[in-house]
Amino acid sequence: MNITDFLANYWPFVLLGLWFFYKWWNSKRVIAMLPKLKKNGALLIDVRSTGEFEHGNAPGTINIPLQELSGRLGEIPKSSSIVLCCASGTRSGMAKLLLLKNGYRNVYNIGAWSKFLG
Numbered sequence: 001m002n003i004t005d006f007l008a009n010y011w012p013f014v015l016l017g018l019w020f021f022y023k024w025w026n027s028k029r030v031i032a033m034l035p036k037l038k039k040n041g042a043l044l045i046d047v048r049s050t051g052e053f054e055h056g057n058a059p060g061t062i063n064i065p066l067q068e069l070s071g072r073l074g075e076i077p078k079s080s081s082i083v084l085c086c087a088s089g090t091r092s093g094m095a096k097l098l099l100l101k102n103g104y105r106n107v108y109n110i111g112a113w114s115k116f117l118g
Protein backbone atom coordinates (compact mmCIF):
# COMPACT_ATOMS: atom_id res chain seq x y z
CA MET A 1 0.00 0.00 0.00
CA ASN A 2 1.44 3.38 -0.96
CA ILE A 3 1.02 6.60 0.98
CA THR A 4 -1.83 7.85 -1.23
CA ASP A 5 -3.87 4.70 -0.66
CA PHE A 6 -3.10 4.81 3.04
CA LEU A 7 -4.30 8.42 3.36
CA ALA A 8 -7.37 7.76 1.22
CA ASN A 9 -8.41 4.90 3.50
CA TYR A 10 -7.28 6.16 6.89
CA TRP A 11 -7.39 9.98 6.72
CA PRO A 12 -9.81 10.35 9.68
CA PHE A 13 -7.38 8.46 11.91
CA VAL A 14 -4.45 10.48 10.61
CA LEU A 15 -6.29 13.73 11.38
CA LEU A 16 -7.25 12.50 14.83
CA GLY A 17 -3.63 11.54 15.53
CA LEU A 18 -2.43 14.94 14.35
CA TRP A 19 -4.99 16.67 16.58
CA PHE A 20 -3.78 14.74 19.65
CA PHE A 21 -0.17 15.45 18.72
CA TYR A 22 -0.95 19.17 18.42
CA LYS A 23 -2.65 19.21 21.86
CA TRP A 24 0.37 17.44 23.39
CA TRP A 25 2.92 19.68 21.66
CA ASN A 26 1.06 22.90 22.51
CA SER A 27 0.72 21.89 26.15
CA LYS A 28 4.47 21.22 26.38
CA ARG A 29 5.17 24.61 24.78
CA VAL A 30 2.97 26.45 27.30
CA ILE A 31 4.48 24.51 30.22
CA ALA A 32 7.94 25.66 29.09
CA MET A 33 6.72 29.27 28.93
CA LEU A 34 4.88 29.11 32.28
CA PRO A 35 7.64 30.41 34.59
CA LYS A 36 8.09 33.52 32.44
CA LEU A 37 4.34 34.02 32.06
CA LYS A 38 3.86 33.77 35.86
CA LYS A 39 6.77 36.13 36.49
CA ASN A 40 5.15 38.66 34.17
CA GLY A 41 1.80 38.45 36.00
CA ALA A 42 -0.21 36.11 33.81
CA LEU A 43 -3.69 35.20 35.02
CA LEU A 44 -4.18 31.47 35.51
CA ILE A 45 -7.82 30.61 34.84
CA ASP A 46 -9.43 27.21 35.37
CA VAL A 47 -12.63 26.93 33.30
CA ARG A 48 -13.95 23.73 34.93
CA SER A 49 -17.19 23.78 36.88
CA THR A 50 -17.17 25.10 40.44
CA GLY A 51 -17.61 21.56 41.80
CA GLU A 52 -14.67 20.22 39.81
CA PHE A 53 -12.52 23.15 40.93
CA GLU A 54 -13.42 22.59 44.61
CA HIS A 55 -12.33 18.93 44.37
CA GLY A 56 -8.86 19.93 43.27
CA ASN A 57 -7.08 22.85 41.67
CA ALA A 58 -3.67 24.28 41.08
CA PRO A 59 -2.40 27.00 43.44
CA GLY A 60 -2.80 30.46 41.98
CA THR A 61 -5.60 29.57 39.58
CA ILE A 62 -8.93 31.31 39.64
CA ASN A 63 -12.15 29.57 38.66
CA ILE A 64 -14.33 31.01 35.93
CA PRO A 65 -16.46 28.15 34.59
CA LEU A 66 -16.67 28.07 30.79
CA GLN A 67 -20.43 28.65 30.80
CA GLU A 68 -19.88 31.88 32.80
CA LEU A 69 -16.86 33.15 30.89
CA SER A 70 -18.61 35.36 28.33
CA GLY A 71 -20.51 37.13 31.12
CA ARG A 72 -17.37 37.68 33.20
CA LEU A 73 -14.99 39.09 30.58
CA GLY A 74 -14.92 42.37 32.51
CA GLU A 75 -12.95 40.59 35.26
CA ILE A 76 -10.14 39.72 32.84
CA PRO A 77 -7.87 42.57 31.75
CA LYS A 78 -6.98 42.46 28.05
CA SER A 79 -3.47 43.66 28.87
CA SER A 80 -2.62 40.48 30.82
CA SER A 81 -1.40 37.18 29.49
CA ILE A 82 -3.93 34.47 30.24
CA VAL A 83 -3.21 30.78 30.77
CA LEU A 84 -6.29 28.56 30.64
CA CYS A 85 -6.82 25.04 31.93
CA CYS A 86 -9.61 22.52 32.48
CA ALA A 87 -9.76 18.74 32.89
CA SER A 88 -8.39 17.76 29.48
CA GLY A 89 -7.80 20.89 27.40
CA THR A 90 -11.06 20.82 25.46
CA ARG A 91 -13.01 23.40 27.47
CA SER A 92 -9.92 25.57 27.87
CA GLY A 93 -9.51 25.38 24.09
CA MET A 94 -13.06 26.69 23.66
CA ALA A 95 -12.35 29.39 26.24
CA LYS A 96 -9.25 30.42 24.30
CA LEU A 97 -11.29 30.82 21.13
CA LEU A 98 -13.88 32.92 23.02
CA LEU A 99 -11.21 35.19 24.47
CA LEU A 100 -9.45 35.63 21.13
CA LYS A 101 -12.80 36.47 19.51
CA ASN A 102 -13.29 39.17 22.16
CA GLY A 103 -9.96 40.90 21.57
CA TYR A 104 -7.63 39.13 23.98
CA ARG A 105 -4.24 38.52 22.37
CA ASN A 106 -1.94 36.70 24.80
CA VAL A 107 -4.01 33.61 25.53
CA TYR A 108 -2.51 30.16 26.15
CA ASN A 109 -4.13 26.77 26.71
CA ILE A 110 -2.05 24.55 29.01
CA GLY A 111 -4.59 21.71 28.88
CA ALA A 112 -5.22 19.76 32.08
CA TRP A 113 -5.08 21.78 35.30
CA SER A 114 -2.71 19.24 36.83
CA LYS A 115 0.02 20.44 34.45
CA PHE A 116 0.33 23.55 36.61
CA LEU A 117 1.49 21.27 39.43
CA GLY A 118 4.36 19.93 37.77
